Amino acid sequence: MTSPRIYWFRRDLRLSESRALAAAATGPVVPLFIIDNRLASPSGPNRARWVAESLHALNRDLDNGLVVRSGEPAAVLKELAAETGATEMYATSDFGPYGRQRDNAVRRAVAEAGLVLHFLDTPYIVAPGTVMNKTGTPFKVFTPFRKVWEEHLDLDLAPRVALDVMTAASTAEIDDLVAISRRSWPALFEGIDPVDATLPVAGEAEAHRLLSAFREHVDLYAEQRNNPGLEGTSRLSPHLKVGSIHPRSIVAATAGVGAGSAHFVSEIGWREFYADVMFHHPDSVREVFQNSTRNLEVDRDEAARERFRRWAVGETGYPMVDAGMRQLLAEGWMHNRVRMVCASFLVKHLHLDWRWGARWFMWHLIDGDVASNQHGWQWTAGTGTDAAPYHRVFNPTLQAERFDPDGEYIAKYIPELRTQPAKLRTAPGGGDGLFAAPGYVAPMIDAGVERDEALRRFAVARGVESA
Numbered sequence: 001m002t003s004p005r006i007y008w009f010r011r012d013l014r015l016s017e018s019r020a021l022a023a024a025a026t027g028p029v030v031p032l033f034i035i036d037n038r039l040a041s042p043s044g045p046n047r048a049r050w051v052a053e054s055l056h057a058l059n060r061d062l063d064n065g066l067v068v069r070s071g072e073p074a075a076v077l078k079e080l081a082a083e084t085g086a087t088e089m090y091a092t093s094d095f096g097p098y099g100r101q102r103d104n105a106v107r108r109a110v111a112e113a114g115l116v117l118h119f120l121d122t123p124y125i126v127a128p129g130t131v132m133n134k135t136g137t138p139f140k141v142f143t144p145f146r147k148v149w150e151e152h153l154d155l156d157l158a159p160r161v162a163l164d165v166m167t168a169a170s171t172a173e174i175d176d177l178v179a180i181s182r183r184s185w186p187a188l189f190e191g192i193d194p195v196d197a198t199l200p201v202a203g204e205a206e207a208h209r210l211l212s213a214f215r216e217h218v219d220l221y222a223e224q225r226n227n228p229g230l231e232g233t234s235r236l237s238p239h240l241k242v243g244s245i246h247p248r249s250i251v252a253a254t255a256g257v258g259a260g261s262a263h264f265v266s267e268i269g270w271r272e273f274y275a276d277v278m279f280h281h282p283d284s285v286r287e288v289f290q291n292s293t294r295n296l297e298v299d300r301d302e303a304a305r306e307r308f309r310r311w312a313v314g315e316t317g318y319p320m321v322d323a324g325m326r327q328l329l330a331e332g333w334m335h336n337r338v339r340m341v342c343a344s345f346l347v348k349h350l351h352l353d354w355r356w357g358a359r360w361f362m363w364h365l366i367d368g369d370v371a372s373n374q375h376g377w378q379w380t381a382g383t384g385t386d387a388a389p390y391h392r393v394f395n396p397t398l399q400a401e402r403f404d405p406d407g408e409y410i411a412k413y414i415p416e417l418r419t420q421p422a423k424l425r426t427a428p429g430g431g432d433g434l435f436a437a438p439g440y441v442a443p444m445i446d447a448g449v450e451r452d453e454a455l456r457r458f459a460v461a462r463g464v465e466s467a
């Protein structure tokens, strides 16, 4: 009889289109998930719940065969190998700074016990570190990266494997993940009450249902993707986060099927670009990417903390910003256009450190992904890749008028503005004087004045750099 192999699930909570699982499945497979405190603690309960829901769905697909254990991964793998007689283990490669370090250490540790741990494939179509420019160096700008990335696309889908599941006792519960994450409310958020979001449906079947539904209107993507009041985007980011679908499946299903598909595929390319940048520059998740803005002056005093609090709970008096921040609290997700507006507001109107905002997003987003989040923030702050012009300041009112002209999105998340005429919903404070919106807050700052202040600070920072 073939000896079993352990399959270690991580960011690939699915059974189809998994090259690593297919490689393991030539014999009986012991499916394992390890609760790793190092990852569970900084997650935030929304994402921990999302991972837990995704694991419950996977477990159902495995006829309740998923083995759940908690502890240091090498110790758990060695213990399970001894119990089941497995000598080989498989997993999909991880490319996060912590994941890479952990995987190298675990591979060495199990090898000392005579066990082989194979890492195959990645959560990306093209493995981070693969795409290089003609001089053999990594790209720092998206468009040239995307052109070479497209040449590397391998969209061969693996047939779904029939798994011969061999189970073993679980010594931890899936929901332990959630309990761990609830214990660590960050000090930065002191004075703000935690809120549990209502989450969407998790699991591989739901990811494929979303993909099929999106495929039907991908031709409208370019036109509708910026309008948060329409369901113009795929909503697949939370599934990509936990790997209940692989991006290969997404691109294979959507490439070339409609007018918007090239644009859509290039958005998937952004996810892969940021993973590539993080692979080459792991420090960029914490440090500014462009040296010229390293000395930007940000506020950190008590008044700054209070501005952060009002931003976080959606009480700035700028309806587009508040709707976005309240969507984040309500759903653990926010529309991309609104993420940019909210991030820009924190950095350029409130003069706060982008890392504060990135921390709040990472804590609450169910799709929270360190590469896309930190670089999305840096891009908006004007400190990141692509030399996004630092002097570009999103005007929160004009953005609302342009992308939510009837204030539908705003009214959905700000009940105080539902009875206001559509035109006023996008205005600061949702209207003033005779037209003031009962119960809604007045604008906390003058956006024009603070925009000028931001430009002054950027000019100083850049001057300091070149001195």
Ligand SMILES: Cc1cc2nc3c(=O)[nH]c(=O)nc-3n(C[C@H](O)[C@H](O)[C@H](O)COP(=O)(O)OP(=O)(O)OC[C@H]3O[C@@H](n4cnc5c(N)ncnc54)[C@H](O)[C@@H]3O)c2cc1C
Pocket (backbone or CB within 6 Å): 225, 233, 234, 235, 236, 237, 238, 240, 267, 268, 269, 270, 271, 272, 274, 334, 335, 336, 337, 339, 340, 343, 361, 365, 367, 368, 369, 370, 372, 373, 374, 376, 377, 380
């Ligand atoms: C400040 C900020 C923070 C962000 N944080 C995250 C994050 O933590 N996790 C995350 O997945 N995305 C993040 N994004 C990118 C983007 O907002 C989301 O990927 C997108 O809103 C997800 O919705 P969707 O699946 O409907 O997107 P769609 O428009 O349907 O796009 C399909 C997929 O392409 C990828 N994608 C699209 N736009 C981007 C982008 N700008 N950058 C990277 N990937 C992209 C995502 O994987 C997305 O699921 C952030 C953007 C900003 C500006």
